[in-house]
Amino acid sequence: MPLENVPVIDLSDYYLGTPEGKARVAAEIGRACRDIGFMVITGHGVPADLVSDTYDVSRRFFDLPEPLKRKVGQPSPDQVRGYSGLAEEGLSYSLDDPTPPDLKESFSVGPFDVPADDPYFTEGVAAVHFAPNPWPDDDLPELRPVWQAYFTAQEQLAADLMRLFALALDLPESFFDDKIDRHISMFRVLNYPSQAEEPLPGQMRAGAHSDYGSLTIVRQEDRPGGLQVRNKLGEWVDVPFIPGSFVVNIGDLMMQWTNDTWISTMHRVVNPPRDKAGDSRRISLVFFHQPNYDAMVTCLDSCQSPEHPPKYAPVSSGDHLYMKFTKQTAQGRDAA
Numbered sequence: 313m314p315l316e317n318v319p320v321i322d323l324s325d326y327y328l329g330t331p332e333g334k335a336r337v338a339a340e341i342g343r344a345c346r347d348i349g350f351m352v353i354t355g356h357g358v359p360a361d362l363v364s365d366t367y368d369v370s371r372r373f374f375d376l377p378e379p380l381k382r383k384v385g386q387p388s389p390d391q392v393r394g395y396s397g398l399a400e401e402g403l404s405y406s407l408d409d410p411t412p413p414d415l416k417e418s419f420s421v422g423p424f425d426v427p428a429d430d431p432y433f434t435e436g437v438a439a440v441h442f443a444p445n446p447w448p449d450d451d452l453p454e455l456r457p458v459w460q461a462y463f464t465a466q467e468q469l470a471a472d473l474m475r476l477f478a479l480a481l482d483l484p485e486s487f488f489d490d491k492i493d494r495h496i497s498m499f500r501v502l503n504y505p506s507q508a509e510e511p512l513p514g515q516m517r518a519g520a521h522s523d524y525g526s527l528t529i530v531r532q533e534d535r536p537g538g539l540q541v542r543n544k545l546g547e548w549v550d551v552p553f554i555p556g557s558f559v560v561n562i563g564d565l566m567m568q569w570t571n572d573t574w575i576s577t578m579h580r581v582v583n584p585p586r587d588k589a590g591d592s593r594r595i596s597l598v599f600f601h602q603p604n605y606d607a608m609v610t611c612l613d614s615c616q617s618p619e620h621p622p623k624y625a626p627v628s629s630g631d632h633l634y635m636k637f638t639k640q641t642a643q644g645r646d647a648a
């Protein structure tokens with residue numbers, strides 16, 4: 313019987329470091345990735361203070377007057393950086409049946425402190441993946457150091473999860489290490505405001521979509537109108553809220569890497585019920601992990617056999633991401 317709900321997995325045994333402990337956690341993760349593509353993790357070691365500081369400073373950012381937020385607006389459509397305003401994008405645009413734009417605003421940053429004298433980070437296709445970040449240093453100087461510390465903690469957690477993924481896939485624990493050591497991940501904070509007015513038909517906080525990359529780590533708040541996942545039976549199920557936990561899901565790249573053995577699951581953020589909508593603001597902290605732009609996504613040995621040959625041609629992480637974004641933008645233009 314596949315899991316129909318999102319399981320809660322305690323990582324503590326992995327961090328104990330014994331082979332048995334690691335294998336136990338890896339087995340649970342493997343099952344979650346095969347069955348539902350989502351899990352809630354506890355025992356992850358990310359300090360609670362760092363999370364609450366990130367929430368505090370993020371809330372203050374979204375409370376700034378609109379013109380100040382626009383000062384750090386998205387620099388160009390091909391760079392996912394900076395501030396994007398309410399209902400300016402729709403996650404369901406990447407599907408064939410897009411809905412009206414999402415009732416959220418966001419602020420996104422990519423890798424920082426990138427070496428300026430190393431062509432790997434600056435030349436050719438690298439330039440877009442390592443685009444500079446606009447920071448609100450004039451109006452909210454506290455944000456940058458806190459966000460950078462959060463990004464660094466998430467990068468470490470993602471690396472640990474990739475090690476667990478390797479074990480779950482019968483690969484050496486370090487298999488992914490050199491494929492993610494110059495990753496092109498993105499940290500994005502989402503502000504879903506209270507909804508004084510009723511949304512348009514079909515409009516949501518975040519329309520149904522799957523994520524693009526290797527894995528996503530979400531810190532969510534326990535507020536009306538939250539995250540739902542579509543299970544293998546086609547039912548939308550709520551992701552449980554466990555204080556202090558993170559929600560982790562795999563993205564399309566990981567699904568492709570595993571020859572569709574693991575699933576990148578559709579999810580969405582629903583609107584609050586009308587009687588609670590007036591006080592339903594929700595902020596989530598989302599870390600989209602994406603391997604090095606030149607890491608090749610080639611069907612893993614443990615995910616193929618003569619009966620199950622590779623379904624996809626090898627593709628680099630950077631090209632895979634680029635193709636996902638162009639689809640999203642093109643659909644968005646058609647829908648607008």
Ligand SMILES: O=C(O)CCC(=O)C(=O)O
Pocket residue numbers: 502518523530532538539579580581596598
């Ligand atoms: O806000 C959330 O809980 C999840 C958002 C999400 O799925 C996304 O931005 O990809």
Ligand SMILES: [Fe+2]
Pocket residue numbers: 521522523528579
């Ligand atoms: Fe998502």
